[in-house]
Amino acid sequence: MHQPIGVFDSGYGGLTVLKEIRQRLPLYDFVYLGDNARAPYGTRSYETVYQYTRQCVRWFFANGCSLVILACNTASAKALRTIQQRELEQEYPGKRVLGVIRPTTEMVGNYSLTRHVGILATPGTVQSGSYPIEISKFFPDVKVFQEACPMWVPLIENNEHNSPGADYFISQCVERLLEKSPLIDTILLACTHYPLLMHKLQKLLPASVTLLPQGSIVAESLCNYLGRHPEIAANCSKNGSVRFYTTDSALTFNQQGSLFYGSEVSSAHVEL
Structure with missing residues (x-):
């Protein structure tokens, strides 16, 4: 069958x-x-x-x-x-x-030395609180900081993510997340669209920050x-x-x- x-x-x-x-x-x-x-x-x-x-x-x-x-x-x-x-x-x-949330949250704490983890996601995922809730079950000592990125998926879906205009929206979300904690050393891309932004994000982040796609x-x-x-x-x-x-x-x-x-x-x- x-x-x-x-x-x-x-x-x-x-x-x-x-x-x-x-x-x-x-x-x-x-x-x-x-x-x-x-x-x-x-x-x-x-x-x-x-x-x-x-x-x-x-x-x-x-x-x-x-x-x-x-x-x-x-x-x-x-x-x-x-x-x-x-x-x-x-x-x-x-x-x-x-x-995709459960397998990701079971692993994310293994990458962080500072125990400060950042989440970049859609507004719906951030509002659900799923990542902080699930991460706390496996890594209760990890502090989670989230940033919603409402423009990222539309930009990617319309193939505009490599345009100069997209850079503003991408950098804005990254800066807001990093402002929430200078100790963030691991950032999870909690949207399966976001790997298409990997090269841009790596340029915006300090070399000490680990960027995790979910695939x-x-x-x-x-x-x-x-x-x-x-x-x-x-x-x-x-x-x-x-x-x-x-x-x-x-x-x-x-x-x-x-x-x-x-x-x-x-x-x-x-x-x-």
């Missing part, structure tokens, strides 16, 4: 996570869905994010996926727990939905998860394939998606 692993994001950012996962698990089959028609999720309400994410998760289940990764911080922050408690327990007891951390966590749950790994099909879908224009997704994925993307449009 063909059971690929589903990878979901509100837009293109999850492709940075899928890229890392496929490098670690090249034999597995994957299906990617970007809800580009309704992106970005970062400024939307809890209820709206939950309804959108729920709809997309059900689409994955209907298309043969029994394991779905929410490669979207906003969906992980605002919808994951409710989906796990309502949908999975009541309607889909054999299915699994995982997010490699989430990929390692998924490998460990499948190792701990061989029954789930056994149900996943392994033909080394990947299929891409979008709720918006497939042509636009193919053009933009290749920037995030690092290679050519060929997608199909779906109606939810």
